[in-house]
Amino acid sequence: MQHVSAVREPLVTGGKTLHDVTQDICYQVEAKPNIRWMAALSVALFFLGIFFYSVYRTVWYGIGEWGLNKTVNWAWDITNFVWWVGIGHAGTLISAVLLLFRQKWRSSINRAAEAMTIFAVICAAMFPVLHMGRPWLAYWVFPFQNTFGSLWVNFNSPLLWDVFAISTYFTVSLVFWYIGLIPDFATIRDRAKGSIAKFSYSMLSFGWKGSAKAWSRYETVSLILAGVSTPLVLSVHTIVSMDFATSVVPGWHTTIFPPYFVAGAIFSGFAMVLTLMLITRVVFRLEDYITLEHIALMNKIMMVTGSIVGVAYITEFFIAWYSQVEFEQYAFINRATGPYWWSYAAMMTCNVITPQLVWIRRVRYSIPLTFVLSIIVNIGMWFERFVIIVTSLHRDYLPSSWAMFSPSIIDIGLYVGTLGLFFTLFLLFAKFFPVINMAEVKTILKYTVDNGPTYNPQKAAHATPAPQPAIHGAPASAPVNYNKHD
Amino acid sequence: MKYWKGIEELESAPEFMQSAFAEFMPVKESHASKDATAAPRRDFLKLMGFGVAAATLASCEAPVRKAIPYLNKPEEIDPAISNFYASTYFTGADYNAVLVKTREGRPIKLEGNPESPITNGGLSARAQAAVLSLYDGGRLQNFAIKSGNGYEKAEVAAFDRAVRSKLAATTGRIAIVSPTIISPTTKRAIAEFAARYPNTTHVMYDAQSASALLQANGGTVPGYDFSRANIVVSLDADFLGTWISPVEYGRQYAMTRKVNRDKRTMSRHYQFETAMTLSGCNADIRVPVKPSEMGQVALALYNAVTGAGGASAYKNDKLTQAARDLTANRGASLVISGSNDPAVQALVTAMNAALGSVGTTINPNAPSYVRQGDDARMAALVNDMNNGSVGAVIFYNANPVFNHPLGAKVKSGIAKVPLTISMNDRLDETGALCQYAAPDSHWLESWNDYEPKRGFLSLAQPVITPLFSTRQGQESLLRWAGNNTTYYQYLRATWRALTPNDAAWDKVVHDGVATGTALAAAPATTAALSPAAAIDQIGRAPKTAANAVELALYEKVGLGAAGCEANNPFLQELPDPVSKATWGNYVAVPRKMAVDNEWEQGDVIQVTANGYTVELPVLIQPGQANGTVGIALGYGRTQSGKAGDQVGANAAPLAMAASNGLMYRNVVTLKKTDATSPIAQTQTHHTIMDRKPVVQENTLAQYIKNPKEVTEYEKVATPDGLEKPNKVSLWQDYQYNNHHWGMMIDLNSCIGCGSCVIGCQTENNTAVVGKQEVINRREMHWMRIDRYYSSDHHKDEFETVGKVGTYAAMEDPSDNPQVIFQPMMCQQCNHAPCETVCPVLATTHSSEGLNQMTYNRCIGTRYCANNCPYKVRRFNWFSYYSNEKFETVNGHMFTDLGRMVLNPDVTVRARGVMEKCSFCIQRIQLGKLEAKKQKRRPMDGEIVSACAQSCPTEAIVFGDMRDPNSRISQLMRREDGERAFHALESINVQPNVTYLTKIRNAESEFFAKENA
Secondary structure, eight states, X not given: OBOOOSSSOXXXXXXXXXHHHHHHHHHHHHXXXXXHHHHHHHHHHHHHHHHHHHHHHHHHHOGGGSSOOSSOOOSHHHHHHHHHHHHHHHHHIIIIIHHHTTOGGGGXXXXXXXXXXXXXXXXXXXXXXXXXXXXXXXXXXXXOOOSSSSOOOOTTOHHHHHHHHHHHHHHHHHHHHHHHHHHHHHHHHHHOOSHHHHHHHXXXXXXXXXXXXXXXXXXXXXXXXXXXXXXXXXXXXHHHHXXXXXXXXXXXXXXXXXXXXXXXXXXXXXXXXXXXXXXXHHHTTOTTTSOHHHHHHHHHHHHHHHHHHHHHHHHHHHHHHHHTOHHHHHHHHHHHHSTTHHHHHHHHIIIIIGGGGGGSHHHHTOHHHHHHHHHXXXXXXXXXXXXXXXXXXXXXXXXXXXXXXXXXXXXXXXHHHHHHHHHHHHHHHHHHSOSSOHHHHHHTOOBOTTTOOOOOHHHHHHOOOOOOOOOOOOOOSSOOOOOOOO | OOOOSSHHHHHTOHHHHHHHTOSSOOOOGGGSOSOTTSOOHHHHHHHHHHHHHHHHHHHSOOOOOOOXXXXXXXXXXXXXXXXXXXXXXXSSSOOEEEEEEEETTEEEEEEEXXXXXXXXXXXXXXXXXXXXXXXXXXXXXXXXXEEXXXXXXXXXXXXXXXXXXXXXXXXXXXXXXXXXXXXXXXXXXXXXXXXXXTTEEEEEOOSSOOHHHHXXXXXXXXXXXXXXXXXXXXXXXXXXTTSSOHHHHHHHHHHTTOOBTTXXXXXXXXXXXXXXXXXXXHOSEEEEOOGGGHHHHHHHHHHHHHOOOOOOSOOOHXXXXXXXXXXXXXXXXXXXXXXXXXXXXXXXXXXXXXXXXXXXXXXXXXXXXXXXXXXXXXXXXXXXXXXXXXXXXXXXXXXXXHHSTTHHHHHHHHHXXXXXXXXXXXXXTTXXXXXXXXOOOOGGGOOEEEEEETTEEEEEOOSSOOSXXXXXXXXXXXXXXXXXXXXXXXXXXXXXXXXXXXXXXXXXXXXXXXXXXXXXXXXXXXXXXXXXXXXXXXXXXXOOOTTSEEEEEEOOTTTTTTOTTTTOHHHHTSOOTTTOEESSOOEEEXXXXXXXXXXXXXXXXXXXXXXXXXEEEEEEOTTOOTTEEEEESSOOOSSSXXXXXXXXXXXXXXXEEETTXXXXXXXXXXXXXXXXXXXXXXXXXXXXXXXXXXXXXXXXXXXXXXXXXXSOOOOEEETTEEEOGGGSOSSOOOOOSSOOEEEEEETTTOOOOOHHHHHHXXXXXXXXXXXXXXXXXXXXXXXXXXXXXXXXXXXXXXXXXXXXXXXXXXXXXXXXXXEEEEEXXXXXXXXXXXXXXXXXXXXXXXXXXXXXXXGGGOOOOOHHHHTOTTOOOEEOOSOXXXXXXXXXXXXXXXXXXHHTTSOTTSOOOOTTOEEOOOSSHHHHHHHHHHHHHTTSOOOTTTSOOHHHHHOTTOOEEEEETTSTTSHHHHHHHHHTTTTEEOTTGGGOOOOSEEEEOEEEOOSOHHHHHHHO
């Protein structure tokens, strides 16, 4: 039976027992794939097919298959890159920063958010490679011993910093995510019936035994990795922003970019987490684990970061006016009133105005509204990158070179293709990996052994959140959560 | 205390010490077998390795490559060393003395011949591109005789026999139709042919006829000398772009436009014209007039200049001012007209006479022969052909079916002529109608002589054996006339008197040019109109209704009116200097007309005149006279070859065949269609947006007052007050110990002709990308000429209108804008933004100040191009040499024949790498090597970039800025703080290209006096 504090609302509702948690989460892994998952995977695979076709066209014929030109040399490619990298940030923030801040509510969403990070970074990494004229030489960006003579990389180039930032980010995120998965893999292994499943999950769980020592190390490693990841939350997008900030292009050459990009990244990342979580909790019936409280909390983070981004937008205009630099001023006037005004309008509406609706409690706790909002923010953040990249480039210094950019079908194909790639990976993850960190969720249950009901399989399947009377008693294995969430 | 590692070390036994400090112990051969025949283990491995390698190699099929050495190596031909031969380019339009650069016997580039007193080392864009036409696979590759619908390859001897017998059997008149021929020996050959077949006439016509000009000036083009004219008034003559001899005139004109603090005077140029031409862009004062008004304009000017006081319907303050300027500069003024109206030309001639131009700005002893076409004779021939009185017609590089306004009648006439022979280089629109095709060799495969102006001779020599089974046209004529000498001997005979011995002849062949002796006979003259008759004619000219839409046909700098180079993709992709449009012609309309009719750029409209309709897209052209439209001639070929066919539409039939000659104007009806057709422009934003840091201009009055105040220098705030941007830097400056290459471009001299663009393209193997890719804004030119129109709106409206509104308004050019050209290529920045951002160091700084691009290292992130403030970097979006999409337009990179034109010193860039102007690094290296071999420093002027070499007006100076005596250093010193500026100085990238502020001579001291 769940212990419900008179002052603290439970993080997991539905009166879950420890066994319920295992049962609920392993169920998705163990059950036959349901039709909705199959349908979703087919759609994702279709878009993955589009991705592969677009990659083929790009690599076989050249970047000319895209809509770029002599003036606008980056457009959708780097827009998508920054967008995907940004999306990844929420996962790291949830898993690292919130862990360090002992935000226990993160436990039910961190697994999926981290997976999202990894898949988003995979999608993001496609673009810097594919956008190269000669992607088969992409390895030249690594400073490796070579036989080319005295050739070395250019440590002045922000693109090189990107290489290190993204690769570090990906590696750390992957390790962090995987370490967290090990105890859960062991749980699945122990329950697995089929020999393939048993073998696979025992390989994946690295022989986890669940000894006290192992748990102790697990906790330590998690904390260390959280410590390592935390600066990455700030560094990765800072460095991505320097791709622009260190250039001479008016509209790019801006010192505000690092904090602005980081805030934007968290903003878009939380939007994406919300989008995914809202779908996952419905598809996999995880309403008790991902509660309205979670949604409200994430909404708040979105609102805060969205406001930071809004301030940054306005600051850019102020600085353009204050600097009295003609080119800079024109870049921003052109952004808002030039031929791409609609993308600027889309960005402002989606990123600055809509998140402010979260101030209203009804919006914050409304699942459909939150879902719509999260999609709008994702769109808005895509437009933000488009605005920064394309509207700055298309009219820079020499009016003779001013040009317009319009995407080719391959540009569009690559973008929706990476969405296909992302969702394919995410759906596979959701089916074969535990989408919620069982081990950690169990630590936040308010559960007493004495008063708890025996396991009821029907209840596990339906998980009706029947309000339980508060029963006082000594907490069992789960540590008490001292944080109040509202 | 000493540690030891073992007893041996402690004891320091000598046998131990021997190997103690070696990294590896010596190999003990004791493992090897004592048996001498058995291989030791290591040898076995070596042998096995060799064996495997040998077996692998043997299993590969070695490609068979044949290299045939010279049995007797020509002394002067060395691989990797270019040979230059003097020659001459003249294909009926403009004359250029050239040097042909050959590598291992292949012509790869044309450069101006500095020995020529006419073109002085300048070269037009069209001439630059001509080297590509040599390798044009669309040329007819053998003699052919029509059979059925096709042609059968013919053996030359049989062909000659057939033609001779047919000619002998011809009863009617025999006509040889050609464009203007300025070759005395060719004319001699034609005369010999005419002697053999006595009823032969030679009819010349020019695609852009100058009949009226010739008629008014005794059959020749007057020997204009713009360098002596303080005032030039041009009535619709695009003398800087296409009219008569633009390279020569451009150079002379530019001489009067060069200013410095010691010479603060420059000429003033008035242009009265309909379409916006290159000359109009350069004019100090430009007045748009309708074509039908031109007679009245000439009359008004004539009246004002001569004081004759007759009545003219045309009134304009600027015309009054022009007349005052002309009369005030009597003897140093010049009036020219591009009109083909004999009355207008008669008045112009009379004006020049009245102004005392003859003997000063017109050299009466050196008239030009480059236009000899006679409209009346051609029209008569077309009639004769149609009425069946012509027995045979020979087209000698003439394509009247396409480029003569009476093309349709020429076509019907050819069907009625019993014997038709084409000596055109391909089965073009005319050639394909003829029974016999005897293709002429390319001029680079031929001997010939030229007399562009009286007393100025030049030669063409073959620089390669004919690529195909062709024969020089002159030789064909001689054969058919029964003369079996080679044309070389024939030519030599003409020159015997001039060059009695071989040494003299060799010198002329070497120099390419000779002066002093006239070879050509004085042309036949038609009586010119007297001024009174001209005035009368103008007065009686039928009035054009005020609301009628008038068409002005004009010629493009690239293709010219004849369209004979249509299959040359370099020229198709050369942006029009004014509209920046490539690949095709269009209907240039003034904005008012477009707005009134709700046309947008790219809407296809039908233009109808003479019962003939063309469909072309609309281009809104600032400066186009209201109520008029302009269409370029020379486009719309149907049988030119892969690249040139179906590009634009043929506008020649829209011309007016009036009783007194061809008029390149007409009244047309316009009708919008539902179709749209995008125009491929390399520049789609046309105004400078008041960006002074980009390009600067000022007035002559200001320059006279104080040369130090014509350029606005940007300053940045530093702790020590306002400073030049380069005084503060985060970076360390490079030290240049040997050379520091720089370029200086005088915006006052640059007329925007685009010659440098093609020069750069041929030198650097830049790909042609085709119309769609230009529309996609991916042209590959390393060098471009930015053209900015002035706007009616300026920054001073920020206060009243607000910035947003003002910026939007500044995007629209004025209706009759002032124009400024700015050649733009890699600025070779000393603090280059591209260099810092490349992740793999593919673009780096050289020790001589160059920003160099290492293609092999480039992975194509394009960050450098984004970060280039000048947007001069070009990315290889595709494999332009192997992607079938580009085979039509960039065909020369696809075939062995075409690849012969590529410069072997410059890599053809792979897909996915960035490229850009290198300051012609290969020419720099060559110059340095030559100097090194002779143990000296390179001399100033010895190393020139291709653009500087080809510039007819010497607007581009290239040199070593570390050499204090070089021209560029002297100019830098002289112009520093006056006209010298860098584009975008405030971003402190410190370019090695310096511009000189343009000075305009537009305000009138006369008006000032009147107002005072």
